[in-house]
Each structure stands twice: as C-alpha cells, then as structure tokens.
Amino acid sequence: MSAEPLLSVHEVTSGYGETQVLRDLSLTVDGGEIVSLVGRNGAGKTTTLRSIMGILTPTSGRITYRGEDISALDATETAKKGLALVPEERQIFPELTVRENLELADYGGSPDVDSLSVGEALEMFENLQARASNAGSSLSGGEQQMLAIGRALVGGADLILLDEPTEGLAPYIVQDVMDIITELNERGITVLLVEQNVHVCLDLADRNYVINQGEVVYEGTSESLRADEEVLDKYLGVTA
Amino acid sequence: MTRGGKPQGRRRDVLKAITAGSVAGITGLAGCVGDPDEMENGDDDDFDTVQFGVLEPFTGEFSDLAEERHQGTELAIEQINESDEYDFEIEYDDYDTQLDPATATQRAEQAVQSDGAQFITGCISSSAALAINDFALENEVVYTPGAADTSITGANCNEYVFRFETSTAQIAEVMAQWTADELGDQIVYHIADYAYGESVLNEVETRMESISDDYEQVGVTRSDPGSTDFEAFISQIADVSDEADALVVGMTGADLAIFLSQAGARGLQDEIPIVTTTGSFRAVRAGAGDGAYNTYSGVRYIPDIDTGDNQEFVEAYEAEYGDLPDNFSRVGYESIRMVANGIREAGSRNPSTVAETLSGMEHDTIFGPNEFRECDQQAMNPVWMGECVEPDSGELADVELLEELTGEEAAPDCEDTGCEL
C-alpha cells in the first residue's frame, strides 16, 4: 500500500441546484479505516456521501478513489469501482424478496473485489435467512438496515458509505448494527460513516470529521474529539 | 379599378372569382349593403378545357379503394383527352379528403375556389359524400359521388348530384329476391351499427316483407363500426343457425373482411349460408382470405361481365395498370365518361347547364345503355347475385354469378326514394 489514501475528497463544492451545500470540503479515508462524518442536520453529511457516490456531481473540486479521479463518474460507475452507498432510507426494493434484493446486488457492483455470495450474506444475517422469501416491504427497520448492508457486501464493495445506519432503530438494534459495522471492518472493508449519534461515531470510528455548514471544522481521532469540548459544544451542541 | 392597362380583363377576373365562390353576384355601390341578385354563370360556348376536382380518401381506411377508384377516373380522363369525339380536354387535380368530412369539404372548397373546378367526383365514405352533396348544391358544381348510401340519391339528393355507384337499395333488391327464392325467408342479420349497416337492414327487410308473407327476422346483432373481434356475434349467430335460413351481413370494407375471416375460421358458413352486400369486392376478398369461400354476395360489378363496352374497359385498364378493375374503378371510370358526355351534349361547361342535360340523358356504358334517371339522378345499373368460391390457384376467392336483375328491375320506385327533384 502506498501512502496514498483510498479515498480523497479535495476541495469539493456541491449541492442541489443553486443551493450550495458543500463548500470546498476536503477529507481523506485510508484503506481499512472507519471514518465518521459528524455534524448537525443540514451540515452537508449526506450531500458529501451522495457527491462521492456520484449521485450528485460536484461543481468544483476533485474526488479520487485509489488514485483515480472519480469526480465525474455516476453512481453506476463508482459502484463498479468498489464503492457502495447504504442510503439513509435504505431503499430496499419493496416488491422484491430479500433474496432477490441480494441477487440484484450480485449482478451489480465491482467485479474486481471478492464479494460475499447471496448464501453467505444470508448466513451472516440470521434474521434475513428466515425471511429470505419475504418481500422487502415486510422487513422491520433493523432488518432493512441489515439487508442494505448485505447488498453492499454481495455487490463486492471495499468502501461502504453508510448514511445514518442507526436512524430510527431501537437501542438494542443500534448495538447490533454497530457490531456489524465492526465486523465489516474486520473483514477489511473500509467504512465512511455518517451519524448524528455522536456516541456511535466515537465508539466506532478511527478518525472523525466534524462538518458544519458544508465545511470541515475539525478532524481528529475519537479520543481527541472526545476531549475537545469546544468543538463538541459549538458544532455538535453537546455540552459537558 | 380603371387604373392600369386592361380594365376590361380585370373586371372579368373579379367576376369569375366571385361567381366561383359561394355567393352569386354584385349589385350596388362600394361600401353599401345590398341583396345580390342571382347571376347565371356566363355560358361560354367556346372552351378547350374543363376543370375537374378529384376528391378521394387517399389516406385512412379507404385508401386502397380510393386508389382503385382513382385509376378508373384517370383512365377515363386519358381516353377522353385522346379521343376525337370530345372537343375539349379534361384537366384535373387530386385532393386527399382523408377520412373526415371536414377535410373533404375543405378540399372541395380548394378545388372549386382556388383551382376553378366546375365538376367534382369522388369520396368513398357516405358521410364525406353527404357533406359534398350539400357543398355541390351550394356552390353549383356537378358532383359524382362514390358512396353507396341510399340517401345520397334519396332524401339528401339534389340537382347537382349524379351517382354511377350502385346504391344499397339496388343491391338489396337482388339480395332479397335471390335469398327468398333460394335460401328461405327466416333471416338473421348481423350489421355494423352505423348508417350503412342500418340501411342494409332496412332495405333488405322492406323487400323481404313484400316478397314473402312468412318472412321473419330471427334476430339482429350489431357490432361497432371498426370492430375487429366478432367472436361473440358469431357464437350468437351459430346458436340460432337452426332456426334461420340465412345470415345477411350489413357491413363493408375491413369490418366485413375481418368478420368473414373469423366466421370462416369458426366454420360458420357450414352452419348457415352467409349473404353479404359487398363480399364480392376484391378488397374484401383479399382481406378475408379463405374466409370468403362459399359465401354469397350482392354484386355491383365484376370484370368478367359482358355488358356494354365493359370488356374494352377491362382490357384498357389491365394494359394501363397491370391489374383487373374492380367496383370502384368502374365507378370512377364511368362517372367521368357520363359527365363528359353531358358536357359534350350541353355544349357548355357551365355546371348548371350540364346538370340539366345529364338528368335523364341516355349513355352507352360498360353496363350497356344507361342513364341517370330524372327522378333521383341515380344510374340504372344492373345488379347480380354471386357466390365467392375457392379459386383454382392462389388465395383470392373467385366470384361466380348466380342471378341478374336489370337496371329497371333493381331500381326502387321513384316515389319510394325520398328524393324530391
């Protein structure tokens, strides 16, 4: 491995129509890391993920993956490079069965990366195994999250962009999801995690970026962020 | 107005343009409101050309018939222009009426107002023909329609309309007589639910009633015009086939072709004889394929007949187009010839004069001696009954003639036509 980061976002400006959400935002993710993006609602976290994935095209700046410029690629092309987005709403195909959701992922994704087979994915998530032939729409929030992550694995992602994986989940399921993220990482998958739940981030992430109004205002390990009360207070509204 | 070199000529132009329009003439002074007098079209004895407008539905459902009719028209014009017997030449323009009476009238207006046609011919669908009927009267131009609807020379007749096409009434005459004689008087009907279908039903029924006291209408089924699926009707007809002697079908064109094709596939003609009005048309036989075999049809025309100068017509037609003429070709052909005879006889190209001359005038036609009789200006065509049979080779059914009625026998009585001329 060279010193070059796996993913590099360099001075990216992006948004919706005329609304600029990101302003010269820069960050890097190294292979094997879990990196979190924290910040308030509306700070630009989801927009960052969507810009990396290629759903949004940055108006300026450069995004590279394994040294290759992917700024102009669309979602299909970035997925083929080994990126996978697990969106906030999970976007399970409601009328496909759990197995079909996974099979579909198998048809897409990156051909170069070792991926889980559909069977392996079902084994990995016990809940899904039992509901393999149920429609996606019948799953609970936690099951949907697992299926969404399962799709990313079957698709052969080596960088997963996780958008608010614990949103709307019951506390005990939050723990399950956190365990899964850890397990992913142990399998050698790099994770870029967007979370509102600072607790989850600090527990999981190797490094954290705090973003505010589309700009990175802080970067550091969980330990140092935990200690930085000023940042916590100012940008995350967490007072000691 | 007197400015410029030729006041005289300019005044003539103005007059012509106005008289060609829908309004008759001028009195009074500039800026006044007046009541224009009727003004006769100036007769000029001296003319080299006559302008025809040929209106056909070149696009849409009847376009193949339009083409067929148009070839007959063209052939007639060509022959007349080459012939020494006529000391004028026919010039003509084609207009596409599409399927729409509104377009038909617009084209007729173009022909008359813009291109100066005094004689118009064409239209296959009866609603377009009826619209042009009115137009011809209003604009005082002679019109020879191509539709068979009874009312064209019936309730909606007028002195400018002359029809060589055989009317539904004439066909119904031979159908009713032959059916009553050969098949029986217990009849089931299937008609397309529009004017043509209803008129077939009415005409055949009236005649059956007068022929046979025991006549009975076993049943009527109606399909929408433009229908493409007749299974339900065929099943219903098959259900009553034991009680009925014959099925009379009041449809034409694609409707009839599809009906015959589906009835054939279901073997309906084995259960009950099928009698149609236009099954002898080549277009219908072509569309119906083997569904046409062993069905009976009224016949307005087939190339085989040996009346008048028909065989000369057939030869000339075949030489020109490499194909045999069919019903609409002869209508186009003879409509032009008879009007041309009228113009020659009248010695005028003034439509009103020609119309007067044409009414009741004797012609030699492909059907032998013929006339647009005075009471309704309908040609006194003979009609036949025929059977469509499997051909020796190919797919297209042959038509064998079974019976003939002369023009006199086929024509309805003048007082029954509803025409007041």
Added chain:
Amino acid sequence: MITGFLQPLVDGLTIGVVYVLLAAGLSVIFGVMHVINFAHGELFALGAYFALALVVPFGGTAFFAALFIAPLLVGIIGVAIERYTVRPLYGRNPLYHILLTFGLVLVINDLIYLVWQPGNVNLPVPEILTGTINVLGINASVYNMFIIVFGGVMAFAVWAMLEYTKYGLIIRAGSQDRQMVRNLGIDIDRYYSLVFGMGAALAAVAGIILGGYQTVSPEMGMSVIIPAFVIVVLGGLGSFKGAVVGGLLVGVIQTVLRTYAPIFEGMVIFLLMIAVLLLRPRGLFGVETEEEGGELLTGSGGFLEPQTRKQLAIGMIALLALVPLGVGTLYSAYAVTLMIEIIIWGLFALSLDFVMGYTGLVSLGHALFYGLGAYAVAITLLHVSQSAFIAIGLAIVISAAIAWFVGFLSIRVGGVYFAMITLAFAELFYNMLYRLDITGGSEGLFGISTYYGIAGMGPTLGDIGFYVGPVALTGQSLFYYIALGALIASFLITRRMLNSPFGSVLKSIRENEQRSTFIGYETTIYKRRAFVISGALAGLAGGLFTLNAGYATPSFAYWLHSGEVIVMVILGGMGTLYGPIIGAGVFFGLEEILTGFTARWRLVLGTIFVLFVIFLPRGLVSLPAQLAPYVSGGSGPGPEPEPAPDEPSVRGDD
C-alpha cells in the same frame, strides 16, 4: 347451460390474450422508464407487416418463422426509437413522451403506407391452424385455440423472464427504484433500450397473431392503441400483473356485453377506465410511484419590447383584416376558406393552451369540447332556432357546463392520469355520437342553415354583400370576419384574464402549485375554472365551424384531433396564447404545401413535430430568443434549458 357461459369466456379469452401481450409491453415500458408510448400500436402493426412480408413469398408455414423473426426486427426498431428519440427526453416532464410518441405514430403510420400500400390484407396462416374444434358444446376455431395457447405461453414466458432471470430482476427493481439500482452498480439506463425493444417485440407478436385472426391493415395500430391504454390504466401503469388481468378482463367483459347488453359495448371500457381512475388512480395493481418531476416548457414571450409587440399584433390583425379584399386579384377565394380553417383551429389551440400552458393540465380529449360545440350548434339550428347567435351562445354554455363536469371529476388526478381520463371522456363522447339519434349517428347532421339575428329577424350571410372598392364581401368572406372577430375577442379576453387576479393565480399554479396552495389558493377550483373557460372556447371554435360549414359529424371528436391540436400548441409555443395560433397556421400551411407533393404529408409533419419536441420544446415563438445569441454573437441561454429536478418538499418525514 354451462356452454352458454363458457362460449363467451373462450371468445373473450381469445382477444383478451392478445390484449395482454399488447398491454404488457406498454405497461413495463411505463414502469421502468415512465414513458407512455403512443407508438405502441404502430409497432404492433409493424409486426404484422413484417410477418406478412415473410409469409407471402414463402407460404403459410413461414408463419411460424415469422412469429420469431418479425418481433425480433420490431424489437430492433424499438431499441432504435428508445436510443434516438426517447432518450433525450428523460428528466423532462413525462408528458413530453406522450407528445413525442404521438409524433412517432404519424411517422411510422405513414411509413407503413409508403412501404406496404393501403388496404386490408389477409395474413395466411398454416394449414395446421385452420379448422374448428368442438369440445363440451363450445365451438372454437383451431386458430382461436392457438391464440389462447400461444399467447398464454408468451405471457407466461415473459412473466417467467421477469420473475426468474437476471434481466427480469433488474427490470423489476428498476420499476421500483431506479436510483438504487444505479447505486448497486447496475447500468439501468442500458436496460431501457432492452425494455423498450422487448415491449416492441411483444407488441409485434400480438400484431402477428391478431393479423392472422383478422386482417392486416395500416390502421390496425390506431384501432388497438386506445383499448391498450384502457387496459394498462385499468390494471395499473407499470404492473405486469395488471396488464394480464386487465387484458383478460377487458376481453371477456367486451365479449359478454356484446352478447347480453350490446348497447354498452364500446362505451363500457371507457366508463370502467374513468371509474378506476377516479376511485383508484393507480389502477387495480399499480403501485405508488413517485410523480416524475420536470416542468412543462412554456414559450418565452419576453423577447420583444411590449410596445413593439403591441405594434406587431396590431399590424398582424390589420393584415388579417385585409385578406378577403385580395380575393380574385391576388389569390382565389380559397385563401379565405383556408384562413377560416386556420382561425377556427387557432381558436381551438388557444383554448387548449389556456389550460395546458397556464395550469399544466394536458388534456388529451379536447376534441370533446370542439365536437360538443359543433353538435350544440347543429342541434340548436335544426330543432330550436335558426339564429346563429342563439346557437353559438348555447354551444358555449353547454361546452362550459360539460367542461365543468369533466373538470370536477378529472382535475383531482394529476399529470399523466389527467391526460388519460380526459381521453376516456372524449372517447366516450365520440362513441355516444355514433349511437344517439339526435346526433344523427355515424353520418352526423347535415343541411343546416342559419341567419344572423334573433327571433327570426336577421339576414343570412348569403343575402348580404359589403362592397369595398371593387371587392364584394359576401358569404364566406363575411364569415371570415366573424371568425376573426371571435378569435381576436377570445385572445383579448383570455389575455385580459391572465392579467387579472385570476390569471395571476393560474400562472402561480403553473410555476409552483404547492406554493400557490400555501399562500391561500384552492388550486383545484382555479384549475377547474380555467378548464371551464377552455372548454367554452373550444366549444366556440367547434360551433363556428358548424355554423360556417353547415354540418357536424362524429369525426370532430376523434382522438386524433385532440392530438393534432396539441401538436399545434407545441409547434407554436405553449403558454403564450398567440403561439398556438401561429402553430395552427404553420400546421395547416404545412399540410397545404405538403399535400401538394405527397399524400404522406403526415410523415413530414410528424418528423417536424418529433424534432420540435426534442430540440425546440418551447415552440416557434421561442425561436427568436434561441437564435438571438448566435445572431448577435453574445452568450445567451443554451438551446436546451435543463430543468432542475424537483425535490419533493412535502415529504412523509424529515
């Protein structure tokens, strides 16, 4: 008595299976690409003609080969259509696909005429498929059985393909959430062509087996497209299951009604469609899909200074007023006739623009109101009074009343569904014209005369002559001024309305309906009022036609006319009022010129229209503004304004 029930069932299934094949492609294409493909019927006809081309030289048994080769060819054509015409429109309002494919209908239909000539032709089927069979007292032809079995197998094969193959899975997923399919690294856009091709091939199969059953003719596409839409809407746009159930249902219902209640046949499917759209807009099996965004691109009127525009308009009117004076010297009386046609259709187009261009309601059934006006005038003149004023007055009032009723029922459903429901109403009306005695059935009403006055006092146009210098203005020329007056009055009135508070609200609805609601406007009421005004103007246009021509026929309400008037509005530039009038002029001008050269003028017109939809969606009136930057060398708006995707702002959750 079991046969009494089974026979209609078997009969109905025969046609039902064909409907299934036809509707399945239409529905899947909509599901994945949100394209409403009007040209589907033409692809169906192409299938039959390709088969004919194979079967005729090689005989009946080539039928089986044709059953595979012809759909393949049509599939390839489908792919080409998707690739080169549909693709540039993704991201625009889905109504543009309706417009585009309507243009393609004109083009393909004329190509069929050109290549194969008009007329009905029998498509020979192999010996083995002829004859009849009798089981359980049911009489059926072998070919019927073949249709049911083969069609059933095809439908099953398509279902199995969708259900069990990789492509099927991707297509199904695509119809649920396209972006997520992309996120998974699957190039769904590449499958669009495949889906379109497959849909086209299915239509071709339907065309071939139906061709063997009926006949093959260039009109066969037009005759199936409306029922096909009805089925797709009934079953639910985008649902394969819906297409299957809808197709069989319509086939059986039609057949049963023919047997037991023939009076409703023809009308019932439209009533059914209206009912389903009102009660369950997504159809029986349709799923909630996100309303596709994308605005309707209206013409830009801001190119000239208001003063210049006013002068231009006055100049135009003055010029128009002079037209009849040139008759006989500069041109023949036909010029006046043609101009009357343009004026009446210009008024009709203006009426459509008032709802389409200002409230975004695309009515696919506007011929309904034109026909209504025409018949109202005809019936009044024949039965009530010969006064032109009373007749026209009644035409306006009746059209407005029916527009209120149609609007009341339809406006609650939006976008594509509104287009479909108005189409259904128009077809219903068209059917009624054929059936009712008072409308004169299929032939319509003829021989109508009128006078211009009230209570028996007043002249007929033929009796009056105005003399201006050497030129006499009578009859047709006088009517020209009446029509021109009506058009100018309508234009001024609608323009005035648009500058009034009412018009402001209409414009606000076009811009942003949601915001309009949240500053306190009940937008449904405003849209309905606009629809009523539009219906009244369309009725006036139809009424004027009949007043002049003296007849009314059912063809006035034919759906193709609704399509043509949309063509005029788009050609000219929607949302400008004057653009559609120019559009009507260009339409008839083109027709006039083109028919002089070829009977296949619709081919040229259709091509021009397709190019307009793709490249100049804001119409002719936007041309100066488009060209200005190039002429002056400055930088201006690009030729293709890229509509920003609408982010839905009322969401279920935050």
Added chain:
Amino acid sequence: MAMETTETNQRSAGDTILETEDLVKKFGQFTATDRINLTVERGEFRSIIGPNGAGKTTLFNLITGALPATDGAVYFDGEDITSLSPSERVRRGIGRSFQISNIFGGLTVRENVRLASQSLDRDQYNFLQSLFKPTGRYDSMNERTDRILDRIGLRDVADETADALPYGDKRRLEIGVVLATEPDLVLFDEPTAGMSVEETQETIDLIEEVLVDQTLLLIEHDIELVMELSDHITVLNRGEILAEGTPNEIAANSDVQDAYLGGMME
C-alpha cells in the same frame, strides 16, 4: 352553531394561538407523529428541534394541512381546523415557508408578493372583477405589495424574474411572500438550510425584523441559533414530544442530551 361557539370560547381562553390535540400521523405501519400535544402562545417564538426522523416536518405538514392527520385535532385561534384544506388554513392566518426556497420562479418579484397579497383581498372583489380587472388596478393590493417589497428590501429588483435573484434574495422573497399573506402564525422549515454563516445571520435578522409581531414556529438544526432566538423549545424524538421548555431548561435536560445528542455524556 351555538354549541360550536361555546366550544370556541372555551378553547380561546388564555392566549393560545395554536394547539394540537393527540395528533397522530401514520404512514402504513410507521408512526411519524404519535399523540403530539403542542400548545403555542400568541406572540411566542417557538422552535422545534429533534434528530432526523423525529417527525418535525410531518408535524408542520399536519398543522398546515399538507397532510391529513390519522387521528387527533388541530386548533387555531380556538377553532378546530383539522379538516380544513391548506389554503383555508392560510386564510385563517397560518403562513408557511419552505425548506427549499419555494417561490414562483418564472414570475417577477413583484408578482410573487402580489399573489400572496391578492390572496388576502380575495373576498373584496366579485368574481367578474377577479376575471377581468387587471391586477394593476387594485390599489390597496399594490400598495401593500410595495410596502412589503420595501420591508424585504427587494423594491429595486421588483420587476426581475424571481429565478434571476441570487440565493439570499430568494430567501428574502420567500419570507416576503409569507409576510404578504399577513399571517398570525408563521411556520419556518429550516429557513437557513444551505446558507453560509453570514447569510444565515441576515435571514434571521430579517425574520426578527419583519415578523416581530407574529407568532413564529421554527424548525432549525442550528442549535446555537435556536438557543439564542427561541422563547420556548420543543424537542421531538421518534414522533413524540421529549421535552419542552426555555432554552436554558432544554440545555439542562438530560433526556435531551441523551436522545437528541446521542447520549454522548453517559
């Protein structure tokens, strides 16, 4: 009628402008808001905060009528408005501004404001007038329009197309449009989303300046801003009200810390 009046009188006791009663909204199985009881006093500046998915926008949609409630009731000025259409609610004095600027882009700035102003005057002219009398001839309406243009500082660009305005001005226009409907209560859904720090401050200043007399209900993510501006704060979590109080009370509330801010200080 009499009964209703009594009811109304009861409700308007005190100076409550808005009250929701056990307001429930379900999307299929999912409960977006669960028996919300919210009371807002006249003249108050109330903020609603909560994590994503807490039901804030849903609550707004229920109050404005954009979504029908599954259960419960909304009272405005003591009157039950639960079954009224959105436009009816606007006419009773509930104004709303949107997350993404939501103006009539193709119309001029003046037309934008005038439309809102016109909505207010609707009952003062008859149907025919409203169809035919040009908008330019309604004096009171145009005066009010100009007044509002002045207040939001867009009088100079009044004849420009709204689309042509810079982003910040669009937000100003958005607020002007809301203001022109003369609302008693204004709901703001993230009025500063996507704005730079300066723009945010300007917008807030503007809101404070022009809407000083109105009751304000604000959804906002910028906690700092919320703490600074609000009289009261309501915290939503998973569709329920988690806490309510003054900014200081909220800051000190450990439940809020836990749920909303991620339980960081456990």
